[in-house]
Amino acid sequence: MKIYGLPxxxxxxxxxxxxxxxxxxxxxxxxxxxxxxxxxxxxxGGFAYSNQVSYAFIPNSIKSFLxxxxxxxxYALLEGDPTPYQNLAKxxxxxxxxxxxxxxxSEIERYALLGIDGVVFESIL
Numbered sequence: 001m002k003i004y005g006l007p008x009x010x011x012x013x014x015x016x017x018x019x020x021x022x023x024x025x026x027x028x029x030x031x032x033x034x035x036x037x038x039x040x041x042x043x044x045g046g047f048a049y050s051n052q053v054s055y056a057f058i059p060n061s062i063k064s065f066l067x068x069x070x071x072x073x074x075y076a077l078l079e080g081d082p083t084p085y086q087n088l089a090k091x092x093x094x095x096x097x098x099x100x101x102x103x104x105x106s107e108i109e110r111y112a113l114l115g116i117d118g119v120v121f122e123s124i125l
Contacts, residue, residue: 001108001112001117002099002119003118005120005123006105011120014056016034016125020047023053032044032055034057036059045068045071046071048072049072052072054074055075056073056075057075058076058077062085066088069095073096074096076089076097076098077099077101077125078099078100079101082111082114083116086114086117089117097117098117099117099118100120101125102119102121103121103122
């Protein structure tokens with residue numbers, strides 16, 4: 001299990017984006033991420049995939065999860081229950097990592113026991 005946001009464990013930087021043009025302003029070694037809430041967010045995923053940019057997203061449904069998985073997303077950041085997403089990633093051998101967004105280190109064990117790929121602290125998003 002990967003743990004992002006708990007010092008002294010090293011982790012990548014994340015930066016929230018809102019449109020395709022924001023990707024150009026992302027520093028190297030920073031993972032752009034967005035919350036899938038609008039149809040135009042598909043443009044971000046398509047652009048990132050075409051330009052081999054590693055990115056993360058917060059899905060709003062299983063459908064959007066599967067779409068962005070096919071658009072090469074590196075991480076799915078889950079606010080709710082990550083279990084169905086982890087099960088789909090395993091079932092279909094998807095090249096995406098499932099991360100549960102957490103606030104407290106006490107949550108790490110719970111998601112480790114569920115077999116979730118990783119956790120990311122909300123404070124670094």
